[in-house]
Amino acid sequence: MTNKKIPSEKCERAQELHEILQRANYQYYVLDNPELPDAEYDRRLRELQELEQEFPELVTADSPTQRVGAEPLSSFAEVRHEVPMLSLDNAFDDEELLEFDRRVRDRLNSKEAVEYACEPKLDGIAISLLYRDGVLERAATRGDGTTGEDITQNVRTIGSVPLRLLDNGVPEVLEVRGEIYMPKEGFAELNKKAAEAGEKTFVNPRNAAAGSLRQLDSRITAKRPLQLCAYGVGLVEGATLPGKHTEILQQLNQWGFRINSEMAVAENIQACIDYHQKLGEKREQLPYDIDGIVFKVNDIGLQRRLGFVARAPRWAMAYKFPAQEEMTELLDVEFQVGRTGAVTPVARLKPVFVGGVTVSNATLHNRDEIERLGVKIGDTVVIRRAGDVIPQVVSVVESKRPKNARAIEFPTHCPVCASPVESTPGEAVARCSGGLICKAQRKQAIKHFASRKAMDIDGLGDKLVEQLVDEGLLHSVSGLYHLKLEELVELERMGQKSAQNLLDALEHSKETTLPKFLYALGIREVGEATARNLARYYGDLEPLMQADEESLQEVEDVGPVVAHFVAEFFQQPHAQEEIEALRQSGVHWEPEEQGGEEQPLSGQTWVLTGKLETLSRSEAKDYLQRLGAKVAGSVSANTDSVVAGPGAGSKLNKARELDIPVMDEDELLTMLRERGFEI
Numbered sequence: 001m002t003n004k005k006i007p008s009e010k011c012e013r014a015q016e017l018h019e020i021l022q023r024a025n026y027q028y029y030v031l032d033n034p035e036l037p038d039a040e041y042d043r044r045l046r047e048l049q050e051l052e053q054e055f056p057e058l059v060t061a062d063s064p065t066q067r068v069g070a071e072p073l074s075s076f077a078e079v080r081h082e083v084p085m086l087s088l089d090n091a092f093d094d095e096e097l098l099e100f101d102r103r104v105r106d107r108l109n110s111k112e113a114v115e116y117a118c119e120p121k122l123d124g125i126a127i128s129l130l131y132r133d134g135v136l137e138r139a140a141t142r143g144d145g146t147t148g149e150d151i152t153q154n155v156r157t158i159g160s161v162p163l164r165l166l167d168n169g170v171p172e173v174l175e176v177r178g179e180i181y182m183p184k185e186g187f188a189e190l191n192k193k194a195a196e197a198g199e200k201t202f203v204n205p206r207n208a209a210a211g212s213l214r215q216l217d218s219r220i221t222a223k224r225p226l227q228l229c230a231y232g233v234g235l236v237e238g239a240t241l242p243g244k245h246t247e248i249l250q251q252l253n254q255w256g257f258r259i260n261s262e263m264a265v266a267e268n269i270q271a272c273i274d275y276h277q278k279l280g281e282k283r284e285q286l287p288y289d290i291d292g293i294v295f296k297v298n299d300i301g302l303q304r305r306l307g308f309v310a311r312a313p314r315w316a317m318a319y320k321f322p323a324q325e326e327m328t329e330l331l332d333v334e335f336q337v338g339r340t341g342a343v344t345p346v347a348r349l350k351p352v353f354v355g356g357v358t359v360s361n362a363t364l365h366n367r368d369e370i371e372r373l374g375v376k377i378g379d380t381v382v383i384r385r386a387g388d389v390i391p392q393v394v395s396v397v398e399s400k401r402p403k404n405a406r407a408i409e410f411p412t413h414c415p416v417c418a419s420p421v422e423s424t425p426g427e428a429v430a431r432c433s434g435g436l437i438c439k440a441q442r443k444q445a446i447k448h449f450a451s452r453k454a455m456d457i458d459g460l461g462d463k464l465v466e467q468l469v470d471e472g473l474l475h476s477v478s479g480l481y482h483l484k485l486e487e488l489v490e491l492e493r494m495g496q497k498s499a500q501n502l503l504d505a506l507e508h509s510k511e512t513t514l515p516k517f518l519y520a521l522g523i524r525e526v527g528e529a530t531a532r533n534l535a536r537y538y539g540d541l542e543p544l545m546q547a548d549e550e551s552l553q554e555v556e557d558v559g560p561v562v563a564h565f566v567a568e569f570f571q572q573p574h575a576q577e578e579i580e581a582l583r584q585s586g587v588h589w590e591p592e593e594q595g596g597e598e599q600p601l602s603g604q605t606w607v608l609t610g611k612l613e614t615l616s617r618s619e620a621k622d623y624l625q626r627l628g629a630k631v632a633g634s635v636s637a638n639t640d641s642v643v644a645g646p647g648a649g650s651k652l653n654k655a656r657e658l659d660i661p662v663m664d665e666d667e668l669l670t671m672l673r674e675r676g677f678e679i
Ligand SMILES: [Zn+2]
Pocket: 337, 414, 415, 416, 417, 418, 419, 432, 433, 434, 435, 438, 439, 440, 441
């Protein structure tokens, strides 16, 4: 091979990639605060690998392609891995996976199909657990693959890590490898608590898991909902393990390790592709984040024959899913006005492919969120899109902030109707005060009224509603039932036939049910379930319209806030006129059967006081209400039961005075579990 001269721009690019990747490594492994999304990191690493392949002289000892991770933190003791913890090669499409299978069979000199073990690749932290005579001796992170950090104290706090192996006949020395991760539910709960306490929230479950494992105080780790899933073994002495990877995992399972319940055996590479497809569809429903599927040659003998190349085994491949996080530029922020007037900042983005689709908008939620992110127009931001969830801006890449980045200004007046924007203390959402004067709110109210779970008006889509309001044909919800054929056919893209179909659908929608009608009115905080409860409790509309806040709170699931919104809604003259107009047009329903099935605590009034440890106050309330109880704020002679935690004061004293039964949180939990809740 002739020594190709390296063009200077290639040299410079390689140097640039070194710096980017080293910085990313440091943020990921040392700071637990990655700035670069994984997919971006992978792409840069690949680019460097390709450059180095083309010009091998570019490979230096300190190149990021030459190691797996970064220096461990100095505050944890270092651990040397007897058997290096390798990384896996990645495939990004079917062709690359087929190519992997071809390489495997070529090397084995085999025409036969190779059997593979298939496992979801959990998005967590790789870990090594060393057992001597069946007792956990040491837990370490992967670190750079050769040297990791001793995090034994923290790992001991994780329930799914066996401190002693079950069963007899365990090897003298057994090193188990697995992933420590945080399930989605636990992550959501952790972030909710952090937000309530005004603390910093985590960007995603993996960051939360990494942050939790790196606590120097293991008592903090102990409170975090971490789990271990075992996926392999390293050092083994004094025993022979089974001959297949999946059998080894079954053995680990018998020794007390959680293994992935989705694990499967594929008899050839096509079955692997099918498995990847199937899990891809299931990805959002899984209780944990996965970023791909790991395929391993199942036969350990064949694995040994295949061996390793550089840092990765030749017998395994991680087939990645489309990344759920990507980087892009925030071009502008616009403010949208919703049905209840909520003013929502929407990020306009330079289009980016993320989570399998091209995204050009993402929600910024509210003013607090903008402040929390510290985001400015012109910033490079990380976008996350998981499943059907609205894409979100999760973080800002501050090192990429341009000089001319602009602060985001929250409007003081509605961008649609110019009414003042108001915020209620304690509420993050700012609202346009224009009510139904506001075209934006009117459009949203009509869209909601027509939607499938409400009046279910076929053929009245969002675009048509916009058009009708903009053309001045529709000024209110009840106006829908006064639309005329001759007006409709004048509209752009509207033929005689579709106009008639719409009128038929409107006519058809007049026969409805009380719950659907209540839901369709779009009262704040009244979703389908609450609408159903209100209908069942009051039986018909008139008694509900007359109900005061106190009476409304007797309804299952209705607390003071919802009661207030409902009562306030029906007191508005405008709402009363609209309802009357709708009924005049012929909207009707059968009265509901009142009551329905009796619930275990219905008719009872409960009071919560003091601090709860396991449940939050609102969770406890929610459970009690689901059992039919009313949860009140103060103790009186009408109170049936009081739940008192540590720090309970005057309410507890009053309960004792009045001889009202008092229970602590454990007793409450026991009662709830007996009623079938899994807490
Ligand atoms: Zn407005």
